[in-house]
Amino acid sequence: MAELRALVAVKRVIDFAVKIRVKPDKTGVVTDGVKHSMNPFCEIAVEEAVRLKEKKLVKEVIAVSCGPVQCQETIRTALAMGADRGIHVEVPAAEADRVGPLQVARVLAKLAEREKVDLVLLGKQAIDDDCNQTGQMTAGLLDWPQGTFASQVTLEGAKLKVEREIDGGLETLRLKLPAVVTTDLRLNEPRYATLPNIMKAKKKKIEVIKASDLGVDLSSKLTVVSVEDPPQRTAGVKVETTEDLVAKLKEVGRI
């Protein structure tokens, strides 16, 4: 086996324990000074890639991220977890907002061909936009088979067996390699990056390139019109007796 190479895409998002605030001008959410970290699903993808490498099924794991210079921290985290090298597709901060799933998919497709990888792993969706599109678009552009919402991934010869979580239960697919897999929550539990690996990761290489170097056009046909808070939850009213309940319901015109 062990001649396979994997490309793992990681996204830098606002840390999911942080309370999100909408900017007063409604153009987006507040990101200045807010803690960012690796998208939890991307972490699972990195963990899966590293586990495949530990099982000697994958030879090299390349971590890639598209965005402003801070993305390199996220790539370093992937390196600390066990990825071998990183690629940072640099996008100036001003343009970063307009880079969506389609643009990232174009980048990943070109990179997958350039690096001649056999497996592209991504998280099923990012917790900031919840798009759940990048993996599928990448597979489409590459014309590769895809196994999304993977809860188990096993290599069987030249095929990949992927167990997927779907509404009705679990679906098992066999994909011919090369393939794209997007990871779901129950695939694995990401490891803590250990100190020796964190130190080693500092010395691992991160190649910085621009989307234009790959011949990818990052223009988007979508514009964000406005970003708003969901309507405030109004307080409920507690009543003591059923008579009170009926009276209240009548009062608000519900019955």
Added chain:
Amino acid sequence: MVSHQVPRWSAWIFRASPGWQRTACAPGASVGQQRWPRIPWQVSGPLAFRGCASTAPRVPRVMPTSERYPVQRLPFSVVSEEDLAAFERIIPGRVITDPEELEVANVDWLRTVRGCSKVLLRPRTTEEVSHILRHCHQRNLAVNPQGGNTGMVGGSVPVFDEIILSTALMNQVISFHDVSGILVCQAGCVLEELNHYVQERGFIMPLDLGAKGSCHIGGNVATNAGGLRFLRYGSLRGTVLGLEVVLADGTVLDCLTSLRKDNTGYDLKQLFIGSEGTLGVITAVSISCPPRPKAVNVAFLGCPGFAEVLQAFSTCKGTLGEILSAFEFMDAECMQLVGQHLHLARPVRESPFYILVETSGSSAEHDAEKLDGFLEQALGSGLVTDGTVGTDQSKAQSLWALRERITEALSHDGYVFKYDVSLPVERFYDLVSDLRARLGPRAKHVVGYGHLGDGNLHLNVTAEAFSTALLGALEPYVYTWTAAQRGSVSAEHGLGLRKKDVLGYSKPPTAVQLMWQLKALLDPRGLLNPYKTLPAHA
């Protein structure tokens, strides 16, 4: 209780969801009593006060304090029907006499002491507390003030039939000044809720402890709680700016100023801080909150020996300097217990000791650089054999959980003998090793962990069940050992019921004499939290 078989951060997904946080958005709004059940205080926590007594699991009955400890009931009056009627007039609908609700309030969180109070009172205002105490003073009725009931020394529950005065409904934030960070609130506000409230406004509470989900700020002040942020923000004696206290005869003492500096006369609030409810009932607190740090980093490291732990501490102070906000340590047995009972994964290679280092500062790059420098130095010089850094908030919380939930894990291991001592750091762990040798197979586990940065060791011994023989082997050995090092026999837990007779190991007789005099001055009838804190008067 959340199962820990699922990926470690899915629990935090729930925690971060908006519906969970019951924070007030304006002063005067109620800070709710909701508690995140990751600390399963269900058994004796206020969750049962909501009438959910059925959620308390069937657990072995706790022996009444009067049977386990040699204590005689003092000649206070007994609560009568007239008294109940009088209380009902003062706080209509909030006089609890239901045995199931009282059962919970009569037992401490450690399930080691049990009283037999028949009355639980829940006032909402200082005025109500004043009327209640005036009545009790006239009738010579003993009163047990109770906050979150999370104390470690049996001070929060009655010994006999003292009336339980609960601050559970005194949970209003009175004001918050968002430039100075001064918070004024009632004594029954839950610490974690207050933390969320001030966090939203860019500040944090100056103290943090494992019991934050249940403890009340009034109780924290009454016990001069220390906790995990002590290293950085200091004692409540420095951060509390003012108190409102109701005295034993019902007099309201309003010293609730919010001034950083006020040298007008004797500083009375210092008397009540740490007085454990024996000099007055704290009803409101004014506290100074530090700004919320913009960058917090948590590193969890494994050390090959205790000497290396001490050296790591010195290195931390040297390289991290002003950004160091916590330095906690735990031994291998603690890690084994949290793994066994709470299924928390060990994040680093097995080591004899583990340390948790937290930095808090205003610049992420500056702090990361300093932390990297420290970690390289520690790893390079062999002080640390393995470690990890919490790369995102949920990982940081998971790392903290390993330290914060040790108490919980111990309580699952059997009966716990708890000791909380201040010692010179060099001799810290010697007490644990000595005890292990002394007790041998009589003890199930002997563990040491705690606030190394503050010189505070939490020494715990677990056994299948309480045994007087084991108690005899432990006491007074632990106290005499500590006294020989001129340490404190109760660093932060206080005296309560269980340590009231040992303060002599750390304080001279003249000091105890003066304490008796102060008690006689402020509570001549001895009605407030009797049988606790001070040894019986000779």
